[in-house]
Amino acid sequence: MKVLILSDSHGLTTELLEIQERHKDEVDMMFHCGDSELSSNSKELISFKGVKGNCDFGSDLPNEIIEDLGGITLYMTHGHLYNVKMTLMSLKYRAMETSAKIACYGHSHIANAEMIDDVLLINPGSIRLPVMRKQKTYAILELENNVANVTFYEVNGQEFPELSKSFTLN
Template sequence: MSKVLIVSDSHGLTEELNELKKRHQDVEKFIHCGDSELSKNDEAIDQFIVVRGNCDYESLFHNDEVIDFQGTKFLVTHGHLYNVKSTLMNLKYKAEEVNANIVCFGHSHLLGIEKIGNILFLNPGSLRLPRGRDERTYVVLNFTEQIVDLHVYDFDQGEIVQLRQSFQLHI
């Protein structure tokens, strides 16, 4: 089983990001969807693929990253350049353009999981300033063949079991 951890909008936190790496040593890929407010050489994000958010000043981060992970294509972006607080349509077009199976984004600080067509859209919420719920959330995806098991975690309390979901990917 392969695992990917997705986090966003940590806004300067470093201890929490280091703690995630300790807690989830079995994760093969760490993704940060922007607004880390850290420099590229900060040890807290040294294992993360990081994109640039609207509050990031590090010019070495890209606005988008396309990652191929064991046959699954991820589009990672912060979301502010796609107007994600109003619509996922712009992000959907970009995902189709790059043939992404999973889109990871942040910006709104709202935990959200939605499948549109064959594309899974995933906003892990925020570690620093969650909106819509009290928990400081992040997500771990477990991959087995073409099935993705999604686990939502509250940084302080552990997995939120009732939010566990499985998705079939069409690769």
């Protein structure tokens, strides 16, 4: 199973449509980790399962989504409700409460994938305002058996191998 994960697009529309079009035949699902600043029924978000971010004022999107990915549970939230700019521990504990092996989040705009206590935490970065690097990024998660491959891409579709990693899920 393959899923596209992006976050913090902050009003971008053309880029969202381009990314969807580029990967629509390659991925099974698309997730937006919040701060789209678009209506939940906008054409740019129609292909995404999304959550509400701190800049999504008046949005009817949920604060969290729990999704079964072929037997592996994924938890998604924006991150502001879990203080992810300071620590990932609250997010990790929430993922564990939901029996999730994978937690996707945004908010910090820092692209990263890391394993903490058997929970894979993925922040796809921001396709508009990246932090700690100039590359505007999103990610594709590929699950095969108990292996999770996280590949990062720049907004133009070019792979960003310095961030890409593989993990074994227990």
